[in-house]
Amino acid sequence: MSKSCVNSNITQETGLHLFTECSFTKTIWAEMGAWTRCTYIDPGHWDGHESLHIWWTTLASTQVANRKGLRSLIILVLWEIWTERNARIFQNKEQMIHRMANKIKDQAATWIAAGAKHLESFINVVRDL
Template sequence: MAPNLFSISKRKNRSLREAITDNAWVTDIDLQHQSFSVTHFIELQKLWNAASRLQLRLGVPDTIRWKLTADSHYNTNSAYRAQFFGSTNTNFETIIWKPWAPPKCKFFSWLAIQDRIWTADRLQRRGWASNPNCALCEATQETGLHMFTACNYTRNVWAQLSAWTRCPAIDPECWTPHDALHDWWTALAGAQVANKKGLRSLIILVLWEVWKERNARVFQHQEQSIPRLVARIRDEATTWVAAGAMHLERFLDAARRS
C-alpha cells in the first residue's frame, strides 16, 4: 500500500498491534527525509485512512475468511470459478472442439482462427524474412483471412466442394465479406444447413488441407492443381468418416447420389 513510506520508515519490524497503538507508525516515518515527496504524502494519507478504519480485537485469534463465498467459507466450487476471472467467452467449443476432427487439425484450427499461424503477414510483423505474397495465388499479401477465404485458388476449391457435396453454404458466391477469419468462420459454421456438425468438420478439413498445400509450396516447392487438391480432400473425408466422423458421412452420401 505504501512502499515509499516503508522505505523511509525508521522501524520496519513493528507488529501491527504495536504500529497502530497510539499511531506509533506515524512517528516511525522520517518526515524530514530528503526524498520525501508528494508521492510519500499521498501514501501517508492512504495509510492513515486505512489505519483509522482498523479495529484490532485483542485476545481474539485471527481467522481466515474466504472472500469468494457469501458465508466466507472456502469451497472447491468457488475456487474453480475463480480460475476464470478475467476470461472471455468464445464459440471455439462449438465450432472447433466439438466437431469430429483429428486433434492436430483441431489444434491447428484453434491457432488459425486467432491469426496465430505463421502466414507471411505474421512473419513480417516479427521482422522475419519471407515472401509477402500468398503462396497459392501469388497475387496478394498472405494473411489467414485471404488464404482461406479470398484467394482465387482456395475459392475455386470451395466452389468445387460445394457442387460435390450439394451444400450451397460453402460456395464463396454465398459469402459476405468479413474483416477477420473468426467472423467468417463463425458465419459459415452457423449457416442454415441441416447437417451443421458435418459442415463444421468439413470446414476444419478443408482449411487443414489448404494449409498443407500452402506449406508444400513454400517448403518443398511442390504444388497441386485445384482438381487434385479437391480429390485429396474427398479421400481424406472418407478416411475421417471411417475413423468416426459420422456427421461428415452425410455429405459423402449426398455426393454419391449426385
C-alpha cells in the same frame, strides 16, 4: 516486409486471404460446394468478411440439418489448404486444383472410415437432395 500469397502470388498473405479470398482457395471451396451440393460453402454465396473469425462464425453457424458435419468438412478443407500452402513454401511442390479436390474427397472418406459420423451424414444428406 509482407509475404505474398503462395497460391496467387499477388497479394499479402493473411489468414482471411489464404482461406477465403485467394482465387485458388475460392476454386477449391466452389469444388467442394459442387461435390456436396451445399451452396453455403460456395464462395459465390459468401458476403465479404472483415476477419477469418467472422467468416468462420458465419459459415459454421449456417442453419443446415447437420451443422457438425458441415463444420467437420470446413475444418478438413482448411487443413488441406494449409498443408498445400506449406508444401508450396517448404517443399516447392504444388498440386493442381482437381488433384487437391480429389485429395479432400479421399480424406473425407478416410475421416468417415475412422468414425466421423457427422461428416458422413452431412455428405450423404446434402448429396441426396
